[in-house]
Amino acid sequence: MGLIDGAMNLVFGGGRNIVRETAGVFMENAEQRAVREAMLQSSALEQFSSEFALPKKGFFDRFIDGINRVPRPALALGTIGLFVSAMVDPTWFAARMNGLALVPEPLWWLMGAIVSFYFGARHQVKSQEFQRSVATTIASTGAVVQNLETLDSLEAGSRSQGDPNPALDAWRRDGQ
Incomplete structure (x- = not known):
């Protein structure tokens, strides 16, 4: 028994596992690989999020963003309104277009x-x-x-x- 205990203590004793340590030299530990891949993915995502993060907007920024959304619809609706006004009252429309002709x-x-x-x-x-x-x-x-x-x-x-x-x-x- 002492000889077997001594051999087992040599291989597995002291909180070590010589078989696992030796195999670890020749084969990659799948669990450690998964941990490394997760850390790599996490650090890449963290870098992207810090690079492309948008600052939190205050009231003024939101107000200006709202004003910036007005010109495109106003131009589109105004153009449609010009067509409608030309059909409804051609004389009024012609007077306005003559006024535009005077713009330098x-x-x-x-x-x-x-x-x-x-x-x-x-x-x-x-x-x-x-x-x-x-x-x-x-x-x-x-x-x-x-x-x-x-x-x-x-x-x-x-x-x-x-x-x-x-x-x-x-x-x-x-x-x-």
Whole structure:
């Protein structure tokens, strides 16, 4: 008994497991790999969230955002209103259009520049929001790939085991 106890103590004694430690040199520990992958994914998501985080908006910012939403619908509805007014009262419409004909050309250029800058800035903001959403989607790709691999392995396992259900086997044969 003393010899067996001594051998077991040598292999497993002192809170150590020489077999596991030796195998750990040649094979990767799956549990530790999962922990490392989770930490990597978590740190990548944390970096993305800090990079693309939006600051919390106060009342003034929300108010200005609301005002910024007015010009596009106002321009669209105003243009439709011009068409309606031309049909309802052509004389009134003609008087207004003659008034617009008197506006000097530099003022039209200024108006065009203002509208172009407004819509250009809006386009840039929307483009940045789109890039932010793409980065979020890319950040979740690793989890999706891992889920697909898990599902594929489960499906392969169920195919290799076969179905113990003879009715299901018959149904599959008849369908093909």
